[in-house]
Amino acid sequence: MIRTLAVENYRSLRKLIVPLDRLNVVTGANGTGKSSLYRALRLLADSATGGAVAALAREGGLPSAMWAGERTAEPAGLKLGFAGDEFGYAVDFGVPQSSGAGPGGARSMFALDPEIKRESTWAGPVLRTAALLCDRAGPAVRTRTADGGWHRSQGIRPYDSMLSEFADPQLAPDLLRLRELIRSWRFYDHVRTDADAPARAARIGTRTPVLAHDGADLAAALQTIREIGDDQALDEAVADAFPGSRVRVVDNGGRFELQLHQRGLLRPLGPAELSDGTLRYLLWTAALLTPRPPSLLVLNEPETSLHPDLLRPLADLIVTATKDTQVVLVTHAHPLAEAVAKGAARHRVDVNSIELLKESGRTTVAGRESLLDEPLWYWPKR
Numbered sequence: 001m002i003r004t005l006a007v008e009n010y011r012s013l014r015k016l017i018v019p020l021d022r023l024n025v026v027t028g029a030n031g032t033g034k035s036s037l038y039r040a041l042r043l044l045a046d047s048a049t050g051g052a053v054a055a056l057a058r059e060g061g062l063p064s065a066m067w068a069g070e071r072t073a074e075p076a077g078l079k080l081g082f083a084g085d086e087f088g089y090a091v092d093f094g095v096p097q098s099s100g101a102g103p104g105g106a107r108s109m110f111a112l113d114p115e116i117k118r119e120s121t122w123a124g125p126v127l128r129t130a131a132l133l134c135d136r137a138g139p140a141v142r143t144r145t146a147d148g149g150w151h152r153s154q155g156i157r158p159y160d161s162m163l164s165e166f167a168d169p170q171l172a173p174d175l176l177r178l179r180e181l182i183r184s185w186r187f188y189d190h191v192r193t194d195a196d197a198p199a200r201a202a203r204i205g206t207r208t209p210v211l212a213h214d215g216a217d218l219a220a221a222l223q224t225i226r227e228i229g230d231d232q233a234l235d236e237a238v239a240d241a242f243p244g245s246r247v248r249v250v251d252n253g254g255r256f257e258l259q260l261h262q263r264g265l266l267r268p269l270g271p272a273e274l275s276d277g278t279l280r281y282l283l284w285t286a287a288l289l290t291p292r293p294p295s296l297l298v299l300n301e302p303e304t305s306l307h308p309d310l311l312r313p314l315a316d317l318i319v320t321a322t323k324d325t326q327v328v329l330v331t332h333a334h335p336l337a338e339a340v341a342k343g344a345a346r347h348r349v350d351v352n353s354i355e356l357l358k359e360s361g362r363t364t365v366a367g368r369e370s371l372l373d374e375p376l377w378y379w380p381k382r
Contacts, residue, residue, distance in 0.1 A: 001084055001326050002296060003125050004375040008079040009067040010043075011036040012363040017374045021352035023322045023344060025337050026330045028356030033363030037356070038189070038300045038330045044080050047091055048182035050164035053113050061112030062095055069361050077117060079379055083125045087178045090127065090380055091161065092118035115158035120380040121178055127378045133174045135380070136162050143172040181295055189300040191215045191283050193276040199283060200271040205249075205256030209292035211283070219256035219271075221286040223249040229291035233320070237285045241313040247282065258282070276305045281314065288317040293324035303333040315339035319347050 002020045007013040012033045028034050046052040056078070059065045066078050081090030094117040119136035120127065134143045140153040141162050156165055167176040191214065192198065198216030208220040209228070225234050226249070238247050244263030249256050259268035260278070271279065284302055299318070303311060311333065318340055321327055331337055337353070344351045355366035368374065 002082050003085065004083045004377055005037075005041070006079070006081040006083075006090070006377050006379075007037070007040045008379070009076070010040050010065060010078050010080070011067065012358060012361060013037065013040060014067045014069065014362045016363060016365070017377045018354055018365060019352065019375045020326070020328070021350055022326055023319065023340070023349055024326075024328045024352045024354060025340055026328065026354045026356065027332070027334065027337050029358075030332065032356040032358045034330050034332065034356055035300070036363065038187075038298065040080055041185075041298055041328065042187055044082060044089075044091075045182055045185045045187065047080075047089075047161045048163045048179045050161055052091070052093070052161065053116070053159045056093065056114050057110075057112045062093060062114040067362075077382070078114070081377070081379070083122075083127075083377070085125060086123070087133075087174070087181070088120075088122045088125060088127055088131075089163075089178060089182075090118070090120050091116060092380065092382065094382075096158070113159050116161060118380045118382050119162050121175060123174070126376050127380065134162060134166065134172055137382075141166055143175065184294045185296040185298070186210070186287075186294040187298045187300070188213065188284075188287050188302070190304060191280065193279045193283070193305060195272075197279070199258075199279060200274075202252060202255040202257040202271075204254055205251065210290055211286045215283045215286075218283055218286055219249045219258040221290075222247060222258065222282070223256060225286065225289050225291060230289055233289055234285065237289065237313065237317055238282075240316065241281055241310050242278070277307050277310060280305055281310050284314055285317060288321045293321070295326060296328070297321060297325045298328045298330070300330045301332060302329070303331055303336045308335060311336045312339045312343075315343045319343040319349055322349055 005020055006017045008015050013036050026034055026037060043052050043055055046055045056062060056065050077092045077094040079092045093114040096115050120132060121134045122131040123133055124131050139155050141156050142150045142153045145151055156162060163179045166172050167179040169176055198214045199218040203216060205220040208217045208224045211221040238245055246261050248259045250259055258271045261268045315336060318327060318329060341351050357364050357366050
């Protein structure tokens with residue numbers, strides 16, 4: 001489980017170090033940095049697949065993604081990191097030292113790509129020299145030997161992460177375990193429910209233990225829960241939100257289609273007939289009752305387009321998911337945050353509430369009086 005999340009120089013997150021627990025609820029007014037915190041977590045996940053540099057380039061390059069306020073005399077860089085009971089990881093992105101020249105001295109068309117200046121993984125919750133498992137400074141990467149020494153340094157391209165290039169079961173088994181842990185993280189953000197949403201169309205059905213990010217395989221995901229997951233929890237979640245209702249998946253020549261049977265109606269409603277809120281709630285049900293729980297599940301404003309009466313059933317689903325998964329909920333809806341707190345109290349689950357504020361363009365955490373209130377954290381030095 002992640003115990004600490006650290007971000008420096010990413011948009012309004014000038015220097016943010018927050019503790020995490022099993023269930024985390026991030027709130028704050030519009031523009032306080034909730035979306036930036038969510039995107040920072042996604043960038044960390046992208047590092048495990050070698051996609052962080054490309055993701056930053058899509059944001060307009062490092063200058064567009066970095067903190068725009070006053071900086072210290074330290075080299076400009078965007079830093080992301082986390083630490084848990086078993087592993088810690090940190091990465092430092094910086095501007096290229098060269099002018100971005102390509103073959104023959106011509107200017108490269110990839111000048112927006114940042115370089116990875118520093119990257120480290122370590123054992124335990126705090127970075128210490130003796131706890132380092134794999135360490136990268138510029139293009140040089142070194143990994144621990146079985147006896148605690150170091151393998152000979154190897155080279156790496158400035159835009160590649162050692163998580164994607166050096167996660168070898170023989171050379172760096174701990175790095176491989178860390179990479180697979182990060183790759184198990186799951187993110188859901190504003191799944192479409194409009195008239196042309198993928199979730200409204202009948203599709204070829206295969207076993208689907210993990211709902212796709214666009215919700216296209218909703219019917220197959222619900223049927224998978226029905227057959228190999230918690231069938232009873234699925235029925236209870238639907239009946240809790242829509243009393244007297246049940247969900248069914250029908251097979252039309254290999255294409256799966258969702259049907260919602262409601263009390264008082266002579267026929268079931270198909271996906272094209274469902275309201276945005278009803279469809280969205282069923283999407284969250286499929287995501288939260290997954291038969292293959294991730295190590296970390298991050299939900300960004302799942303309350304969008306939901307009727308207020310659905311917030312309490314959604315909150316119960318979120319709390320239930322914490323039995324197998326660490327959850328980070330980012331929300332601007334105080335009623336949802338309150339419903340989660342009440343549901344957590346009923347199930348005796350602790351809630352880590354993180355309220356973000358913005359002061360002089362900089363995101364801070366409410367109630368934090370001094371640096372002593374932050375978790376212990378050290379960045380690897382360039």
